[in-house]
Amino acid sequence: ALAQISSSSFNPGLSSESEIKLAVLTLATVIERLLALSTGGTKLLHDCCVSLMESCIHLKEVQEDGDDGDGAEDLDDDDEEEEDTDEDDEDSDDDDDVREETEEEFLQRYAAAAAGESIEIVEDGDIDDETQDIELGSLDEMDVQQVVLSMMKIRPDLIRAQTFPDGLMERMAETFPEYEQLVHVHRQALAILQ
Numbered sequence: 001a002l003a004q005i006s007s008s009s010f011n012p013g014l015s016s017e018s019e020i021k022l023a024v025l026t027l028a029t030v031i032e033r034l035l036a037l038s039t040g041g042t043k044l045l046h047d048c049c050v051s052l053m054e055s056c057i058h059l060k061e062v063q064e065d066g067d068d069g070d071g072a073e074d075l076d077d078d079d080e081e082e083e084d085t086d087e088d089d090e091d092s093d094d095d096d097d098v099r100e101e102t103e104e105e106f107l108q109r110y111a112a113a114a115a116g117e118s119i120e121i122v123e124d125g126d127i128d129d130e131t132q133d134i135e136l137g138s139l140d141e142m143d144v145q146q147v148v149l150s151m152m153k154i155r156p157d158l159i160r161a162q163t164f165p166d167g168l169m170e171r172m173a174e175t176f177p178e179y180e181q182l183v184h185v186h187r188q189a190l191a192i193l194q
Contacts, residue, residue: 016062017059017062017063017066019106020055020058020059020062021059021144022103022106023051023055024052024055024056024059024144024147024148025142025144025147027048027051027052027055028052028147028148028151030048031045031048031049031052031151031158032151034048035155035158046163049158049164050164050165050168052148053164053168053169053172054168056144056145056148056172056175056176057171057172057175059144060145060175060176061175145176145178149176149178149179152179
């Protein structure tokens with residue numbers, strides 16, 4: 001279910017950085033477990049690998065969008081601070097009422113959505129309002145790109161043995177130049193198979 005939710009074709013898909021990061025880390029763990037159980041070459045392993053790569057690309061895009069937006073928001077915040085000094089005390093009370101979603105709640109919600117049990121229709125304008133950040137704790141400090149890159153370096157057969165959708169490996173190389181060598185390994189493996 002996680003591989004399906006994390007794929008780029010799933011709609012509405014993962015939207016917040018914390019959701020995507022959690023999905024990437026979970027997919028990496030699932031792939032490691034599948035490889036440890038010697039279930040290499042299965043459709044499940046293939047789907048997890050594809051979703052992992054798509055999620056890494058999506059995470060990088062979300063992080064870049066967040067970085068671009070932060071600078072503009074900082075300029076706007078300076079102007080608003082002068083006007084909103086009296087309202088600061090009232091705003092802090094509202095922050096206490098906001099409850100962050102736990103990892104378990106996140107997984108349950110997306111499992112239910114994948115099973116089609118409780119798919120909510122969200123208006124286009126409401127998507128940003130519905131996004132909730134998950135408190136990742138120590139997982140937030142992990143370098144997701146490094147986790148994925150080290151897994152692929154340790155298990156180059158993971159890349160060689162897979163047939164990926166058209167353009168996915170090229171998108172990985174464009175998004176993450178440090179993955180270029182792994183893309184080259186995949187191309188060589190495909191050339192040998194043909």
